[in-house]
Amino acid sequence: MREVRVRFAPSPTGALHIGGVRTALFNYLLARQQNGTMILRVEDTDQARYVPGAEEYILKSLEWVGIKIDEGVGVGGPYAPYRQSERKPMYMQYAQKLVDEGNAYYAFDTEQELDAMRERLSAAGVASPQYNSITRMQMRNSLTLPEDEVKSLLQVGTSHVVRLKVPRKEEVRLNDMIRGWVMVHSSQIDDKVLMKSDGMPTYHLANVVDDYLMKISHVIRGEEWLPSAPLHVLLYKYLGWEEDMPQFAHLPLLLKPTGDGKLSKRDADQMGFPIFPLDWTDPTSNEKAPGFRESGYLPEALVNFLAFLGWNPGTTQEIFSMDELIKAFSVARIGKAGIKFDIHKAQWFNQQYLRSKPNEVLADYLLHDLQDKNIVCSREKAIKIVSVIKERVTFPQDFWEQGRFLFIPPDSFDESVVNKKWNSEATNVLNAYKLEITKLPLLNATNAKSTLEQVTATLGIATGKILQALRLSLTGLGVGPDLMMIMEIMGKDEVVSRITFALQKLAVKVA
RNA sequence: GGUCCGUUCGUCUAGGGGUUAGGACACCAGAUUUUCAUUCUGGUAACACGGGUUCGAUUCCCGUACGGACUACCA
Numbered sequence A: 001m002r003e004v005r006v007r008f009a010p011s012p013t014g015a016l017h018i019g020g021v022r023t024a025l026f027n028y029l030l031a032r033q034q035n036g037t038m039i040l041r042v043e044d045t046d047q048a049r050y051v052p053g054a055e056e057y058i059l060k061s062l063e064w065v066g067i068k069i070d071e072g073v074g075v076g077g078p079y080a081p082y083r084q085s086e087r088k089p090m091y092m093q094y095a096q097k098l099v100d101e102g103n104a105y106y107a108f109d110t111e112q113e114l115d116a117m118r119e120r121l122s123a124a125g126v127a128s129p130q131y132n133s134i135t136r137m138q139m140r141n142s143l144t145l146p147e148d149e150v151k152s153l154l155q156v157g158t159s160h161v162v163r164l165k166v167p168r169k170e171e172v173r174l175n176d177m178i179r180g181w182v183m184v185h186s187s188q189i190d191d192k193v194l195m196k197s198d199g200m201p202t203y204h205l206a207n208v209v210d211d212y213l214m215k216i217s218h219v220i221r222g223e224e225w226l227p228s229a230p231l232h233v234l235l236y237k238y239l240g241w242e243e244d245m246p247q248f249a250h251l252p253l254l255l256k257p258t259g260d261g262k263l264s265k266r267d268a269d270q271m272g273f274p275i276f277p278l279d280w281t282d283p284t285s286n287e288k289a290p291g292f293r294e295s296g297y298l299p300e301a302l303v304n305f306l307a308f309l310g311w312n313p314g315t316t317q318e319i320f321s322m323d324e325l326i327k328a329f330s331v332a333r334i335g336k337a338g339i340k341f342d343i344h345k346a347q348w349f350n351q352q353y354l355r356s357k358p359n360e361v362l363a364d365y366l367l368h369d370l371q372d373k374n375i376v377c378s379r380e381k382a383i384k385i386v387s388v389i390k391e392r393v394t395f396p397q398d399f400w401e402q403g404r405f406l407f408i409p410p411d412s413f414d415e416s417v418v419n420k421k422w423n424s425e426a427t428n429v430l431n432a433y434k435l436e437i438t439k440l441p442l443l444n445a446t447n448a449k450s451t452l453e454q455v456t457a458t459l460g461i462a463t464g465k466i467l468q469a470l471r472l473s474l475t476g477l478g479v480g481p482d483l484m485m486i487m488e489i490m491g492k493d494e495v496v497s498r499i500t501f502a503l504q505k506l507a508v509k510v511a
Numbered sequence B: 001g002g003u004c005c006g007u008u009c010g011u012c013u014a015g016g017g018g019u020u021a022g023g024a025c026a027c028c029a030g031a032u033u034u035u036c037a038u039u040c041u042g043g044u045a046a047c048a049c050g051g052g053u054u055c056g057a058u059u060c061c062c063g064u065a066c067g068g069a070c071u072a073c074c075a
Helices: A018-033 A054-065 A084-100 A111-123 A147-155 A203-213 A223-238 A265-271 A299-307 A322-328 A343-355 A359-372 A379-392 A398-406 A415-421 A424-439 A445-459 A463-475 A483-490 A492-505
Strands: A005-008 A037-040 A104-107 A161-164 A171-176 A180-185 A193-195 A218-222 A247-251
Touching (some): A005 A018, A018 A218, A018 A299, A037 A054, A084 A161, A084 A203, A104 A147, A161 A223, A171 A223, A193 A203, A218 A223, A415 A463, A445 A483
Antiparallel strands (some): A161 A193
């Protein structure tokens, strides 16, 4: 068996889409499992669509999710350079070979001429107007023009492209690892441009040439490439590389959560979830888009989630570390159908991973947010807080969100709780309770509770009836973590002062 | 429109000629929790449709419908 060499080959035209991350992940899993090589190649042959910063963004994104590049842009390697724009001089010779052997030709048609051809064809009722074995005979190319005219056109530097001469009648077939045999008749394939007039190769040529040169063994990419895969097969054949053709695996696409269509940034915006791994600011429009990282997703959770989009281990195990994924992965267990993206599952994974972290690590998240807010908090206290609200969080920032009342006393109180629970019974208990607490040397969860029970017992009121009022006075809210622990964390003085404040502020309502 | 690919609970999926069609997320209910959350228990819920083949089809074949991708000197 040949050495496994896979590549992730994005275009630096903007932020890396989450679907791209998944493609990279599947490549990576295969590479690691087979002791192969993961290559990053940047396909920047379209100068017009180049976006500054995009390449760096891709690199950072892959690093964040834990996909390590063995060879390619950013790390180098034996087949450098790995940026197609820097490989520009290499492609012409292959195009030339195709031309010389009669498998490609020069075309001099202008944009207007191409438009006119398409219009003429569609006016004549042709189903799919394209530059192909029939129409090329009516166009201006080295197949129709006299040889000396072609020569002189080339000599004076007339703008031209190189097109593949697709055979008229031939069954082109490829064996996709996911879809099995896919057959397309060559009459359905058009004479694709291989070399553009600016001297750059198109995706099709560059991709095939580079995959061959870099000894790629498996091409794992999105299903959007399936229609052009037969063209690539033809290219391998004409270039004489059939023996070295990689195995193809076309991944099912990520679709919108609701309705139909493929997942887009618009859907993500509308439904309030990220679609890019990291925050991204478009350099031209300055438009900002949120990233999974900044939204609080843990890379290991995202990886686990992404791996299950189109793949499954065949067992009931759901939680997989990267190493476990590497062991369990197989292309054979990748599904064929498109996948509706459901952010709920991603959140669930996040929750699972977040909760499994030790309190010390979780405390760092809280401490970090507190630092941003200029709030001082000891590590021990942070650990205590985190352990109390651990079971109620999905994202790291939830520790702050749900624990903020511990640092910022309430200045307003939940109306509905006030209406329901703030009555003279409650204020009586609170007044007495406050006094009793003051006498305590130190307040902790245990004596906070026993003291409260004493007070309610002497006043002849059920503890349960006033607990919500106590919570309200301390946090301003009707819900939250265990009250006794909250009091222990706040400490005696804070508890007393908050009860006092609530008693003052809400006094009016009692009367 | 044409070409190609696809279709099992709302979602991700397992399965496969004879199964009570399994799991997870989500949802709902009950228990626990003085609240909410957690946790536990239970529940609703699927083989797109029509023809074949077969003793028998959700599973195999063919159509239809529906969905998706592609249809650029973009990748």
